[in-house]
Amino acid sequence: MSAIPAGRRSRPRTPGSGQLGRKVKTTVGTAALVVAAAYVIAPIYWLVVASSKSTSQLFATSTFLPPVHLSWGANFRSLFSFGSGEFKYWLANSFVYAIVTASLATAVSTLCGYGLAKYRFRFRKTIFGLVVGSLMVPATALVVPLFLLEHDVGLINSYQGVILPMLVYPFGVYFMSIFAADAVPDSLVDASRIDGASELRIFWQIARPILMPGMVTLLLISFIGTWNNYFLPLVLLGDTTKFPLTVGLSTWASDLNQAGVSQPLYPEVLLGSLISVLPMLVLFPFLQKYVARGLTFGAIAGE
Amino acid sequence: MAVHDVGHATSVDAPPERKRRPSRASERAVEARGRAGLGMTAPFLLLFAGFFVAPIIYSIVLSLRSPATGAYAGLLNYRTVLSDGAFWSGVQRMAYFGVVQVSIMIGLAIVLALFLDSPYCRGRKFFALVYFLPYAVPGVIAAIMWGFLLEPDLDSALRLPHLLGITGSTLNPLDFRLALYAIMLIVTWEFTGYNMTILLTSLTNVPRQVLEAAKIDGCSELSIAARIKLPLIRRTVVFIVILSIIGTLQLFNEPMILNDIANIGSSYTPNQMIYNTAFSFGNEQLAAAQSVVLAVITVVATVAFYTIVRRRIDPFATSQGGA
Numbered sequence: 001m002s003a004i005p006a007g008r009r010s011r012p013r014t015p016g017s018g019q020l021g022r023k024v025k026t027t028v029g030t031a032a033l034v035v036a037a038a039y040v041i042a043p044i045y046w047l048v049v050a051s052s053k054s055t056s057q058l059f060a061t062s063t064f065l066p067p068v069h070l071s072w073g074a075n076f077r078s079l080f081s082f083g084s085g086e087f088k089y090w091l092a093n094s095f096v097y098a099i100v101t102a103s104l105a106t107a108v109s110t111l112c113g114y115g116l117a118k119y120r121f122r123f124r125k126t127i128f129g130l131v132v133g134s135l136m137v138p139a140t141a142l143v144v145p146l147f148l149l150e151h152d153v154g155l156i157n158s159y160q161g162v163i164l165p166m167l168v169y170p171f172g173v174y175f176m177s178i179f180a181a182d183a184v185p186d187s188l189v190d191a192s193r194i195d196g197a198s199e200l201r202i203f204w205q206i207a208r209p210i211l212m213p214g215m216v217t218l219l220l221i222s223f224i225g226t227w228n229n230y231f232l233p234l235v236l237l238g239d240t241t242k243f244p245l246t247v248g249l250s251t252w253a254s255d256l257n258q259a260g261v262s263q264p265l266y267p268e269v270l271l272g273s274l275i276s277v278l279p280m281l282v283l284f285p286f287l288q289k290y291v292a293r294g295l296t297f298g299a300i301a302g303e
Numbered sequence: 304m305a306v307h308d309v310g311h312a313t314s315v316d317a318p319p320e321r322k323r324r325p326s327r328a329s330e331r332a333v334e335a336r337g338r339a340g341l342g343m344t345a346p347f348l349l350l351f352a353g354f355f356v357a358p359i360i361y362s363i364v365l366s367l368r369s370p371a372t373g374a375y376a377g378l379l380n381y382r383t384v385l386s387d388g389a390f391w392s393g394v395q396r397m398a399y400f401g402v403v404q405v406s407i408m409i410g411l412a413i414v415l416a417l418f419l420d421s422p423y424c425r426g427r428k429f430f431a432l433v434y435f436l437p438y439a440v441p442g443v444i445a446a447i448m449w450g451f452l453l454e455p456d457l458d459s460a461l462r463l464p465h466l467l468g469i470t471g472s473t474l475n476p477l478d479f480r481l482a483l484y485a486i487m488l489i490v491t492w493e494f495t496g497y498n499m500t501i502l503l504t505s506l507t508n509v510p511r512q513v514l515e516a517a518k519i520d521g522c523s524e525l526s527i528a529a530r531i532k533l534p535l536i537r538r539t540v541v542f543i544v545i546l547s548i549i550g551t552l553q554l555f556n557e558p559m560i561l562n563d564i565a566n567i568g569s570s571y572t573p574n575q576m577i578y579n580t581a582f583s584f585g586n587e588q589l590a591a592a593q594s595v596v597l598a599v600i601t602v603v604a605t606v607a608f609y610t611i612v613r614r615r616i617d618p619f620a621t622s623q624g625g626a
Binding site: 022025026029030032033036039040041044046047050059063090108110111112114115116118120121122125127130134136137138140141142144145146147149162164165167170172173174198199203208223224225227228229230231235241242244245246249250253266269270271273276277280281284285288291293295296 | 305310316333336337341342343345346347348350351353355357358359361365411415418419421422423424425426430431432433434435436437438439440441442443444445447449450451452456457458460490492496497500501504505517546549550555556559560562564574575577578581582587590591593594597598601602613
């Protein structure tokens with residue numbers, strides 16, 4: 001509050017601009033922010049509460065209040081045992097897809113971005129143009145075409161079939177090429193060359209440590225994107241033991257609506273949903289900075 | 304391309320300076336280095352060719368074949384798409400959705416970002432984190448959460464207006480007519496904070512001297528926000544609107560899940576319809592044609608929007624060459 005410039009204090013323009021007006025504005029503004037925060041938090045809070053209820057409690061108790069007897073234990077056991085324990089496969093698969101995709105996509109994009117930033121060669125501009133142009137193509141537009149192609153080459157219903165398309169990460173290449181152009185000094189690369197290091201060795205020993213912060217950003221965005229992906233694995237997978245969480249839970253959710261299903265899976269779907277968002281929500285405060293840096297990259301580079 | 308004209312103006316074509324040395328040996332070394340650079344891009348290019356370019360070409364080829372015989376059939380599938388009422392009502396639904404939802408979401412994101420960037424705000428870091436949280440929630444899970452919350456059997460609050468006699472029957476936000484607004488609510492929940500995060504970062508790049516000068520001149524915070532900050536981040540606003548237009552036309556997860564929970568229909572959005580053409584009806588050729596048409600619509604919508612706002616965000620747009 002002490003940072004108000006002297007000039008401002010000396011000439012109040014309107015009666016509302018004094019300390020009192022400022023306090024009112026702060027209160028009103030903060031209240032509006034709280035309302036918006038409630039909109040964000042409410043469904044997550046509800047998910048936590050609802051996942052603690054049995055099916056009958058879910059329909060009988062108040063929506064936003066926890067039940068008297070928590071059913072987490074029972075829900076947890078039935079979540080992992082239903083359908084010969086398919087949920088544990090989904091959980092493990094989500095980790096496999098996300099970890100493998102994020103690491104490989106980051107590696108491929110970093111190498112390519114560094115190559116584009118630090119070397120002159122024929123087709124360099126063409127490749128860069130391709131990367132930038134493909135940023136415009138939404139990933140979902142490629143899903144059905146990918147299915148048709150993978151179907152004919154027999155990649156369908158396999159881990160590779162899901163992971164390989166997600167390794168094409170034009171944003172990662174674009175991000176890394178600009179990151180590398182800024183972060184890795186040419187003098188450093190030239191000095192290593194004079195010392196007789198090979199180009200790959202320069203990349204691995206000199207550039208990679210410098211590029212690490214950018215790689216962390218790419219790794220996180222790719223991990224979250226893969227973990228959250230639904231359309232691609234839904235289309236490419238048929239075998240329930242290969243499903244990630246998103247696809248598996250959606251099959252349970254669709255059973256809720258089908259007449260004649262023996263047992264409605266409300267508690268399992270709700271607890272399963274909670275488990276699939278919890279790790280990321282808990283880690284998010286620590287990762288927010290890296291993720292935000294990546295997302296805002298394309299938008300603000302030209303400001 | 305448009306996204307990039309907007310998002311990013313300078314650094315792409317700024318290659319590191321390289322001094323030319325006359326000796327032939329060093330020329331060979333430069334050439335070898337170039338090969339090393341090209342080699343570094345090879346893994347990406349191979350994947351790009353196999354899983355990006357190939358499916359696009361393949362689906363164009365497939366879209367020209369007859370669903371019945373598999374033989375070349377010219378534009379038969381495209382004629383089917385163009386005369387298909389359900390496809391176009393899906394597109395129309397998304398156009399309406401885009402106009403309403405994108406305006407609300409971007410407006411909300413701008414207001415929140417300007418608020419968080421103003422001195423009238425406590426707990427800036429906390430709120431910025433909370434708003435960004437839905438980014439970490441899969442669209443499917445968001446749709447399941449909201450779908451259940453909007454389901455009258457599950458949500459006791461929804462029964463309230465009926466019990467109090469305000470409405471004749473229980474309000475059902477997931478019936479066919481209202482489902483579009485339910486999806487708007489979900490998508491707004493998912494992406495407002497994401498857009499706000501981008502805007503907020505952009506706002507922190509506004510030069511502080513400009514803001515200080517405005518304050519000394521007696522500008523109120525409101526007019527600083529409206530007249531200085533907003534114009535300075537207009538490129539970012541255009542960028543996130545374009546991303547949102549693309550996202551809207553590609554909407555899939557939310558209507559799929561809501562259809563699972565509440566039967567809103569299997570061709571509610573174009574992408575959902577393409578999925579069903581290919582997998583429920585097994586008509587891959589028609590699905591390929593629908594994919595191509597949707598991609599064209601997306602590009603046209605994006606370019607149209609960009610053309611309209613281009614002059615506003617960049618008064619020198621017309622005089623700019625390829626430099």
